[in-house]
Amino acid sequence: MSELSRRKLIATGLAATAGASGLAVADRLAHRYGLIPPDHGGLYGVGETLTYAAQRILTRHSLAREFPRSQISKTPFPNGEPPKDEAFRRLQDGGFADWRLAVDGMVARPASFSLAGLKNYPSRSQITHLACEEGWSFIAEWTGVPLAHVLDAVGILPQARYVVYFSIQRGWWDSVDMADALHPQTLVTYGMNGADLPVGHGGPLRLRVPRQLGYKNVKYVTRLTVTDSLKRFGKGLGSAAPEDGYAWYAGI
């Protein structure tokens, strides 16, 4: 073995070791700071992890754009049909007076809120954009209780890392990390454009996560579960979306 090739071999070995340990350190740091999405496996896992990690680092405290009243869309598009099942129809007939939002999981005081109870909390209104992954969008004024306030009322435990939320529509559920759950613009929304939230737009209760796309904004929400791991929910991919081939994180 000549001098040159031995030197090359050593250099390559050192570079490979440095690269591997660099990756291992990056992996540990990424886990520690919550930069790995639950759907990080498979062919698209690397791209998805890069997207989530990069956007999470950039957006930890950023606020979604808010618009002047003049920008509110005259034709907000209500995508999809309201739930057709009997339970929803009965609640709708009763003016949603019996609608409940249950909060459980890693909380000190599990609770169940009525719509009236939620409306008694300090509200927040914001004019934000709602964009669908398909490409269309509209701007509306949304009114509700910041999710952070609801979580405060039930007292989340220190190990909490995600909030899972469920629709009355079977099979529709999603989750956000604590950065989005505690974000001031994440609203448990009951009003739109100055009136009650219409059924077509998810009324009586929709979770609005304005820094993510439409499908993260689950309609007809009835339950929130605070958790430290998403493994026990569905297939463990964080939401129903990845089970249908869509990314868990929808910031882009």
Place this chain on the structure above:
Amino acid sequence: MTTLCFLALLVSGVEILISHPRFYWGEAGNVLSPPLFKLPFPASRSSVPTGYGYVLPDQNGWSRYLHFESAWIAVLTGLLYIVSGLFTGHFRRNLLPGKADLSWRAISNSIACHLRFRRPSESEAWSYNVLQRIAYLFVIFVLFPLVVWTGLAMSPAIASVFPAAVSVLGGQQSARTIHFFVSVFLLLFLLVHLAMICLAGFRNRMRAMITGRAGTHMERT
């Protein structure tokens, strides 16, 4: 690698596009508002009125995963190319047109040669001509950054960090519309580029591109 990424971005981009083949200008737009223009395609969503009696299968999930993963690879390799091009002087030496070449006479002369299908002489074939140089610089420093920018401007999370990056484009729907046109230009560039390579002799050009060495002369066709 970049070609593979481009094809992946193109296929997944078309898949995403057909879920809503309508374009708008400004911040917001949907099927209830008038479009800037519509593409005469069938859609993969029943909510979009297209005039076709059928709805294509929804392929948006994997298309979006693939689009963003390929975009990451394209951006990272693109940055590597731009940084190394700046450091090695590749752009200055091989791509920046000389002063003499930028006169109207030189440019129109070059256009005329292209229109007459005159093949370059052996010495000319060693370097890029003025039209090539302008086209390449435009792709590298205008179209490529613009397609990345307009792509990111559609992201609500990115818009929350860099709101001005969206508003200077005219809004999120404007960003989507520009993204579409820039992609079309990039596709046209690729098609012309491939046609030129075939005219210049495919095997020879491929060898030159990969090894940096050209054959003694153009292949005879």
